[in-house]
Amino acid sequence: MQDRVIRAITIDGSFRVIAVRTTDLVQQAIAIQGVDGGDARVFGELLTGAVLVRETMSPSHRVQAILSRPERGQMLADSHPDEGGDESRGAMTRGLVNRVGDGALAELLGEGAVLKVIRSMPRGQIHQSIVEATGARMSQALMTYMQESEQVLSTLAVTAVVEGGRVVAAGGFVVQILPEIHEGPLALMTERLTHDFANIDAFMVEHDGDARLLKDELLFGLPHEELFEGVVRSGCDCSEARVLSAIATLGAQEIAQIVARGEVVSLTCEYCHTPYAIGAETLRNLLTPS
Numbered sequence: 674m675q676d677r678v679i680r681a682i683t684i685d686g687s688f689r690v691i692a693v694r695t696t697d698l699v700q701q702a703i704a705i706q707g708v709d710g711g712d713a714r715v716f717g718e719l720l721t722g723a724v725l726v727r728e729t730m731s732p733s734h735r736v737q738a739i740l741s742r743p744e745r746g747q748m749l750a751d752s753h754p755d756e757g758g759d760e761s762r763g764a765m766t767r768g769l770v771n772r773v774g775d776g777a778l779a780e781l782l783g784e785g786a787v788l789k790v791i792r793s794m795p796r797g798q799i800h801q802s803i804v805e806a807t808g809a810r811m812s813q814a815l816m817t818y819m820q821e822s823e824q825v826l827s828t829l830a831v832t833a834v835v836e837g838g839r840v841v842a843a844g845g846f847v848v849q850i851l852p853e854i855h856e857g858p859l860a861l862m863t864e865r866l867t868h869d870f871a872n873i874d875a876f877m878v879e880h881d882g883d884a885r886l887l888k889d890e891l892l893f894g895l896p897h898e899e900l901f902e903g904v905v906r907s908g909c910d911c912s913e914a915r916v917l918s919a920i921a922t923l924g925a926q927e928i929a930q931i932v933a934r935g936e937v938v939s940l941t942c943e944y945c946h947t948p949y950a951i952g953a954e955t956l957r958n959l960l961t962p963s
């Protein structure tokens with residue numbers, strides 16, 4: 674089983690479903706950031722949430738989700754399409770944890786906590802919104818975001834199931850209620866979401882997070898067509914070019930001094946821990962307008 678996203682819509686126009694498996698993505702991101710145990714659940718759910726928001730709102734644009742609480746720290750999930758925004762090539766997601774003290778990441782939810790979501794828009798604008806994250810679970814905060822900030826009527830669930838200290842299954846779904854909704858299907862879906870899918874942990878573990886099966890079960894008995902299947906994975910879009918453009922913001926004078934001293938600028942990407950060493954020769958090019 675591979676991490677993937679499935680998007681589907683019912684023929685009668687009642688619902689759209691987005692289902693994802695993020696097990697591998699979450700396992701890799703938590704390993705890079707050194708997160709384990711109960712913390713892995715909370716971090717994994719935020720990563721999965723960023724993927725789901727992107728897949729629901731605009732698959733070919735970047736979504737960053739930042740959960741923070743005063744004096745507890747913050748964590749960030751950044752889900753972005755591959756260069757060029759070609760969604761058939763899959764999307765990458767990376768994460769970052771900044772703790773204050775040694776509290777559990779679950780403490781990032783609760784009184785005073787906020788979830789900030791930053792979405793890139795088609796012409797380069799940014800859509801940014803903040804909602805309270807006072808509930809005990811990540812799914813609640815993400816659903817509040819979808820309804821309050823995006824005016825998308827939906828039920829959302831994310832999970833990263835931890836057993837024996839490791840993540841054994843991760844993923845989630847969005848069931849979006851569309852304007853053409855009819856009473857019958859709404860009653861059926863409400864019943865289904867309240868009873869069978871109130872907790873998807875057991876389902877995700879039993880079926881290895883199978884996104885297609887999750888979609889099939891959510892839409893059981895409701896004729897639908899699949900709109901898209903794509904790959905989601907752990908990944909970072911850092912590069913030497915991006916590091917250089919960050920260094921360029923230091924200004925010509927400072928860069929000239931580094932070059933004059935013959936220093937090598939060493940930087941490590943805080944998301945994926947890739948080390949970059951930029952030599953004076955490369956830095957000199959920054960000073961020469963091309």
Ligand SMILES: [Zn+2]
Binds near residue numbers: 944946947
């Ligand atoms: Zn990186």
